[in-house]
Amino acid sequence: MSLHRLMHRAAAATQAGVRQALRGVLRRLDATQPLPPAQVAGLAGEKLAVELMQHYGIASAPLAGAEVIVLPIGGASAHGVIIASVDGRYRIQLQPGEVALHTDEGDHVHLKRGRLVEVVTDTLLVQAGTKVRFESPRLELTGDAQIDGNAHADGDVSDGVRSMQADRDIYNAHTHGGVSPGGSNTAPPNQQE
Template identity: 55%
Template sequence: MNNMARLVRDQVARVMRGFRLPFRAVSARNIHGKLIGVQMEGLSGESVSGELFQHYGFSSAPQPGAEYLVVAVGGKSSHSVVVASEDGRYRLKLRDGEVSLYTDEGDYVHMKRGRVIEVVTDDLVFKVKNKVRFETPLVEMSGDQHTEGSIKADGEIADHTRAMKKDRDIYNSHDHGGGAKPSPLQ
């Protein structure tokens, strides 16, 4: 081997000694603040602290035991960032093309094939300042409905017996056996 090749090889080896390849780790605990810090254990048993990098608008705090892909910035384990996290214990079974958000408690939003979105939780609360509008030909509900305010309908309202218009017609036509019609009419 000539001198130039040996010099290049030695220089590359010197640089590589200061560089650490990405590695897998397991979550031990989170440190909540402006950024989410994580304590984790590398596969070789080493204890590593780092920062959980996340996409804008999305935030998660994985449970202990979640798996991480960790990059040591500048090759230094003391400046590690988690660039991906995974926890197969709670992940939903998906078909190709589907997407989900899920928690360890069983809550999830599942965007399924066939353009169906399923939301499963115990309580769902919307905090909306002005209005919620459903642009759909039908809204179905399997349980009771409770409304604290008024109900207004531009169309007909009906129950299992008849429509309110039919009730108005019955009321407006009664005359108590030949007396006056009700006033005012409904």
């Protein structure tokens, strides 16, 4: 037998003992742990105890039933890690080039084509210790606005009929007629707005 054939057989025998990456279905995940332990059912029926690995700054807790890719570290199933997961039951539909974060409840942040970012949820809470600033030529609200503190506007404020400055001008120039026996008007208000 040639050396080449012997090396090929030896490599094949070694490779046969090394577990390759596999697909499975997530059965359980404890996302409260720093390196979340998980149980996965392999598509060949095996049960694996693995860990969920994710990129720094990104955290997700896939639901039981999600499909996963398990990479056995060192080729051993006992040391496997989940390196990817997807759940077609809840995945939102994307156009080529789009990106989204989403949950099973329908909440999502969707970076759409045409430079549109869509955020869908029931309640959006932004907590900022110093300030929230919007830099935009226009801000639109379709519902009511409630401000629990003071409000300040560098420009004029209008209700769509007249601006606050126009109301001030009317108030500051107004008089009351017929208040004296001769029928003369009062002077404009002493305290201007």
